[in-house]
Amino acid sequence: MSTKIKKVAIIGAGFTGRQIAARTALYDYKVNLYDMSKEVLEDVKVFLKKFFRPKNKREKYQNINITHDFSEALMDVDLIIECVPEDVELKKRVFAQIDELAPAHAIIGTNSSSYPVSKIEDAVTRKDKVLNIHFYPPIPLRPMVDIMKGTETSEGTFETGKNWIKSIECTPLVVKKEIMGFVFNRIWRAIKCEVLHMWANGNADVETIDTAWKIFTGMNMGPFELMDGVGLDVAYNVEMSYYKESGDPRDKPPEKFKEKVEKGELGLKSGQGFYKWK
Ligand SMILES: NC(=O)c1ccc[n+]([C@@H]2O[C@H](COP(=O)([O-])OP(=O)(O)OC[C@H]3O[C@@H](n4cnc5c(N)ncnc54)[C@H](O)[C@@H]3O)[C@@H](O)[C@H]2O)c1
Structure with a gap:
């Protein structure tokens, strides 16, 4: 069964997290953007103001809620994309924290550049709802996203992920058999x-x-x-x-x-x- 995505949480608002948040908000999804660093969140505001400055984009800024509160970031979301640094132990910790607080139906994706989600999935109980969802920033110049399953990811999760990627006008690059680094x-x-x-x-x-x-x-x-x-x-x-x-x-x-x-x-x-x- 595929889930309807309405609200997305981005965990980690660095170089890629903020771009994914901006792209997602542009296509009328509600977005909670979280980072553990208050300094990063201040910097993000400057980035987003610039991103949403053009008149035709301005109102979309309202779709983003920047927060330093982890549980608020995960409230009522349907999809979470983890964008913390490329350290598998850190990613496992963050996945476990997300799993504990996010709604049971929500899909958890990692934007990792290299780790298959199968190396992270043991940190969660919802192993049927995990994905690699990997962007190639700058997103407007490279609108393509790798999508790859974990060992127990359901077809419904995969379809939902693919459809969401298409809905933000990116091309899903489907990885048929797990490989580190994707396509x-x-x-x-x-x-x-x-x-x-x-x-x-x-x-x-x-x-x-x-x-x-x-x-x-x-x-x-x-x-x-x-x-x-x-x-x-x-x-x-x-x-x-x-x-x-x-x-x-x-x-x-x-x-x-x-x-x-x-x-x-x-x-x-x-x-x-x-x-x-x-
Ligand atoms: N840089 C790229 O071009 C690129 C492209 C695709 C994918 N990625 C992947 O995206 C991920 C993030 O990369 P980046 O370049 O955005 O890194 P970055 O260092 O710019 O941002 C990471 C952010 O995560 C925050 N953070 C650290 N620990 C956290 C935690 N426990 N909870 C919440 N936030 C935390 C940091 O404060 C920082 O703002 C990595 O896995 C990377 O491989 C990067």
């Missing part, structure tokens, strides 16, 4: 792994690699520019999760990359990554 991220990750090692080994510099990529693919950004946009801490954690899964030393992110992250060179959000950003 596009799996392709993208092979490229990242290769270029990071080329850079760290001194085979070619980032500008050369990005230029080659842009000329060949016709895209306007190269892999290093894209990683700077995503955040190098996020990119590093994702690479580490692939490495932990495979145990293959060729998958281990280079030390030079780790050092960059430890220095706080996180890309666009910190002003310095592989490139300098204003």
